[in-house]
Amino acid sequence: MSEPPGTGVASTRLSTLAVAAGRPARADQAPVNPPIVLSSTFHSTGTPGTEDFVYGRHGNPTWLPLEETLAALEGAQLPALAFSSGMAAITAALDLVPPGGHLLLPQHAYHASVLAARELQQRCGVQVHTVDVADTAAVIEALHRAGAAHPHPVLWLESPTNPMLEIADLPALTAAAGELGARVIVDNTFATPIAQRPLSLGADVVVHSVTKYLAGHSDVLLGAALTNSPELHARLHERRSVGGAVPSPWDAWLALRGVRTLALRVERSQHNAQQVAEHLHRHPGVLQVRYPGLTDHPQHERAAAQMNGFGSILTVRPHGGAAAAEELTRRVRLWTPATSLGGVESLLERRRRLVDEARTVPEDLIRLSVGIEDAEDLIADLDQALGRAAQ
Ligand SMILES: Cc1ncc(COP(=O)(O)O)c(C=O)c1O
Incomplete structure (x- = not known):
């Protein structure tokens, strides 16, 4: 070698x-x-x-x-x-x-x-x-x-x-x-x-x-x-x-x-991101999900050709606009509402909270950084938060 x-x-x-x-x-x-x-x-x-x-x-x-x-x-x-x-x-x-x-x-x-x-x-x-x-x-x-x-x-x-x-x-x-x-x-x-x-x-x-x-x-x-x-x-x-x-x-x-643990963490978080994205894609409370690993992402084929995996960041826009998005970030219990990404723990953030974020980013868009927890727990937490945010 x-x-x-x-x-x-x-x-x-x-x-x-x-x-x-x-x-x-x-x-x-x-x-x-x-x-x-x-x-x-x-x-x-x-x-x-x-x-x-x-x-x-x-x-x-x-x-x-x-x-x-x-x-x-x-x-x-x-x-x-x-x-x-x-x-x-x-x-x-x-x-x-x-x-x-x-x-x-x-x-x-x-x-x-x-x-x-x-x-x-x-x-x-x-x-x-x-x-x-x-x-x-x-x-x-x-x-x-x-x-x-x-x-x-x-x-x-x-x-x-x-x-x-x-x-x-x-x-x-x-x-x-x-x-x-x-x-x-x-x-x-x-x-x-x-x-x-x-x-x-x-x-x-x-x-x-x-x-x-x-x-x-x-x-x-x-x-x-x-x-x-x-x-x-x-x-x-x-x-x-x-x-x-x-x-x-x-x-x-x-x-x-x-x-030292980068490869393991990325492998796991990418796997989790795909599970979370596919689940949210089917969720009635969700208006739009974006993840390069979903076939409806406009550059899915390009990502598949040049990347090894699709990363661990996805975005979601819940039904109900910015207020519902904010509510969702307050309702989660396992996910942490915080800026940044790429840690072992899953974080989410409504990006337009940041005054410097581009105006072309939708007001209701939440960025999710998927961590290495159990995917089922991450999904269950989003489900309960989405359900309560829509009430
Ligand atoms: C894509 C990207 N590049 C650069 C930075 C800046 O890195 P740092 O916060 O380490 O200065 C960030 C921070 O969020 C980022 O998301």
């Missing part, structure tokens, strides 16, 4: 890599887990510029096992760069758009990513164009228009998008972008590398809110950026060192501990 670069693990299977990558070298009495190095500075007597660890904002040994493991999972040739949050990784990646450059953004993207892009527009004259990422021809046309106005536009993608769960045709869009010299950055938070590996589908950069599935327990904020390009890696590294949005060693260690 071939060994992926740098991991020393004799497997390319993701469930094995999640467990076995990023371990200390095997030696008698060596620890099985990497140590946490709590030091903001390091002895420094070598040639300046050649030392790996000088000051804690530039590098900490505790980050490396996590960065190596994330790279192995995403199939990146270079280590991931860990950041203090998903948004820290995202703003560093957005800084790859040059002043006056063009940025194409999904009309439904994570709302703070949209805010960060709008800030770039204000501060640096970046032209932001929102696109429907499910409409491949429209995105390619927008790329051509942007490329004609300014060289090397950047296409920012989420697939599935947050929260509307649109699926972009990643191979077609990365190929079209490549022909135009445009860069493609994919926020892979929703899919996780278990379901989708954008670098292998042609993306230039992948970003993650590690806070979500990768860490997986709703107890740590962390982000990551990955690329195979040494030039982009160096620029992202510099953004991290200069911007200073670095993870604490504790958090990096905790995130790696979460990653």
Whole structure:
């Protein structure tokens, strides 16, 4: 079996890599887990510029096992760069758009990513164009228009998008972008590398809110950026060192501990999501369910072709409008009404509660992050809440 670069693990299977990558070298009495190095500075007597660890904002040994493991999972040739949050990784990646450059953004993207892009527009004259990422021809046309106005536009993608769960045709869009010299950055938070590996589908950069599935327990904020390009890696590294949005060693260690069970958790939560989606689809109290694993999702075939599973996020719109949706989030007992996603516990949230959510997201839309509890219990709780919300 071939060994992926740098991991020393004799497997390319993701469930094995999640467990076995990023371990200390095997030696008698060596620890099985990497140590946490709590030091903001390091002895420094070598040639300046050649030392790996000088000051804690530039590098900490505790980050490396996590960065190596994330790279192995995403199939990146270079280590991931860990950041203090998903948004820290995202703003560093957005800084790859040059002043006056063009940025194409999904009309439904994570709302703070949209805010960060709008800030770039204000501060640096970046032209932001929102696109429907499910409409491949429209995105390619927008790329051509942007490329004609300014060289090397950047296409920012989420697939599935947050929260509307649109699926972009990643191979077609990365190929079209490549022909135009445009860069493609994919926020892979929703899919996780278990379901989708954008670098292998042609993306230039992948970003993650590690806070979500990768860490997986709703107890740590962390982000990551990955690329195979040494030039982009160096620029992202510099953004991290200069911007200073670095993870604490504790958090990096905790995130790696979460990653160890990623494959198991994703397998279970995707299975649960399919059960919950199919049940809600048949439920008389439900107006609409959206889940890429349902055959009536407009891009179901596309998701089936490019993903390994359909993720663990779905949306539901109960009959009765926003008031019924709010009531449902108050009536659940097992599900937790809270923002965020990707933890072991199931969460739900009416997205338009957030003042910055896109106005095109329906008022009554609830986003469900399906966890790893028993699917029957999750369904029973939704049933009782839907029944009481409709009264
Ligand atoms: C798709 C997506 N990307 C990025 C982020 C931001 O990550 P963080 O909260 O770790 O900064 C989120 C947070 O909800 C998200 O859903």
